[in-house]
Amino acid sequence: MTRSAARASRDAPHVLIVGGGGTGGALAHDLTLRGIRITLVERGEFTSGTTGRHHGLLHSGARYAVNDRESAIECIEENAILRSICPGSFEENDGLFVAITDEDMAYYDDFVEGCKACGIPIEELTPEEALRMEPLLNPELKAAVRVPDATMDAMRMPLRFFATAKHRGATLYNFMEVLDLVVDGGAVTGATVRDLVTGSEGDLHADLVVNATGPWSEKIARMAKVDVPISPSPGVMLALRGRLCNMVINRMHRSGDGDIVVPQRGLSVVGTSSWT
Ligand SMILES: Cc1cc2nc3c(=O)[nH]c(=O)nc-3n(C[C@H](O)[C@H](O)[C@H](O)COP(=O)(O)OP(=O)(O)OC[C@H]3O[C@@H](n4cnc5c(N)ncnc54)[C@H](O)[C@@H]3O)c2cc1C
Incomplete structure (x- = not known):
C-alpha cells in the first residue's frame, strides 16, 4: 500500500484523541498515515492550551x-x-x-x-x-x-499536523469538551462530550481513547479513576x-x-x- 493510499477504511481501528495541542495534532497526523480512523476533540481553539503559548524554540x-x-x-x-x-x-x-x-x-x-x-x-x-x-x-x-x-511559530507549525490529518480523513472538533470518560468493563471505550457552540451533549465511542491534554491529563485520567500526577x-x-x-x-x-x-x-x- 502506498502512503497516499493509507486513508482509513470504515473497518479500520478508531482512535479518539482528547486534546488539540501539539501532542494531539502530531498524533492525529501520524495515526492517519498508518490508516487509523481518528476523531479528535478540543474544548477551545486548536493549540489554545500550552502549545500556543510556548517559547517557540x-x-x-x-x-x-x-x-x-x-x-x-x-x-x-x-x-x-x-x-x-x-x-x-x-x-x-x-x-x-x-x-x-x-x-x-x-x-x-x-x-x-x-x-x-x-x-x-x-x-x-x-x-x-x-x-x-x-x-x-x-x-x-x-x-x-x-x-x-x-x-518556530508555536501555533502555525502544529496546525500543519491538523491540516494533513484532516486531509487524510480525520474528524476534528474544536469547542468540544470532554465531560466524562465512558468506562466499560475496566476499559475506556469513549467519552461524553459537550458541543460548546450548540450546548448539545452525547457520547463518542472508539477502540482506543488517548489522553493528550497536557497539563490537564491528571483531570481527564481521574475520570477513569486513574492517577496521573502532574507537578507544576x-x-x-x-x-x-x-x-x-x-x-x-x-x-x-x-x-x-x-x-x-x-x-x-x-x-x-x-x-x-x-x-x-
Ligand atoms: C512556558 C513554556 C514554554 C515552553 N517552551 C517550549 C519551547 O520553546 N519549545 C518546545 O518544544 N516546548 C516548549 N514548551 C513545552 C511545550 O509547550 C509542551 O510540551 C507542549 O505544548 C505540550 O503540548 P500538549 O498538546 O501535550 O498540551 P497542550 O498544548 O496543553 O494541549 C492540551 C489540550 O487539551 C485541551 N483540553 C484540556 N481538557 C480538555 C477537555 N476536558 N476536553 C477537551 N479538550 C481538553 C486543552 O484545551 C489543550 O488545548 C514550553 C512549555 C511552557 C509551559
Whole structure:
C-alpha cells in the first residue's frame, strides 16, 4: 500500500484523541498515515492550551546535553525529523551558547563533550566570531558554541499536523469538551462530550481513547479513576517588542532564571520555561 493510499477504511481501528495541542495534532497526523480512523476533540481553539503559548524554540537538545542526555538525543533526532517533514515552519537561525563568567567556562568542557556524545553538531567560536554574528552580545564574553536550535511559530507549525490529518480523513472538533470518560468493563471505550457552540451533549465511542491534554491529563485520567500526577514547575517569560538578536541566545550554564532569548518574528521572548 502506498502512503497516499493509507486513508482509513470504515473497518479500520478508531482512535479518539482528547486534546488539540501539539501532542494531539502530531498524533492525529501520524495515526492517519498508518490508516487509523481518528476523531479528535478540543474544548477551545486548536493549540489554545500550552502549545500556543510556548517559547517557540525548536530544541537542538544542547540545553539538556549535560544533565539529561536521553532528552538531548530525542531532541536532536526530532529536530531533524521536523525540519524534513515541516519545511518552511522554522526560522533556521541556529543558536549560540554564550559563556560570560569563569563559572560558565567551568561548564564549557562538559557542555561540548555532552553535545558530541549526543550527536548534536556544534561549532566552537571565538568571542570575535560570536560578536560578528550577534553584535549585541556582552563584549566581555569568553567563548560561544553554535548549535542547531531554531525558532518556530508555536501555533502555525502544529496546525500543519491538523491540516494533513484532516486531509487524510480525520474528524476534528474544536469547542468540544470532554465531560466524562465512558468506562466499560475496566476499559475506556469513549467519552461524553459537550458541543460548546450548540450546548448539545452525547457520547463518542472508539477502540482506543488517548489522553493528550497536557497539563490537564491528571483531570481527564481521574475520570477513569486513574492517577496521573502532574507537578507544576515555575518559570517566567517576557515578550519584548523588537528583536534583540537573530539567533537563539542561551547562557552556557545549567538551566536557571532568564537564561535564554528567543527571537520570535517581531518579538524577543526572554526567560525560562522552568528554572527547576
Ligand atoms: C512556558 C513554556 C514554554 C515552553 N517552551 C517550549 C519551547 O520553546 N519549545 C518546545 O518544544 N516546548 C516548549 N514548551 C513545552 C511545550 O509547550 C509542551 O510540551 C507542549 O505544548 C505540550 O503540548 P500538549 O498538546 O501535550 O498540551 P497542550 O498544548 O496543553 O494541549 C492540551 C489540550 O487539551 C485541551 N483540553 C484540556 N481538557 C480538555 C477537555 N476536558 N476536553 C477537551 N479538550 C481538553 C486543552 O484545551 C489543550 O488545548 C514550553 C512549555 C511552557 C509551559
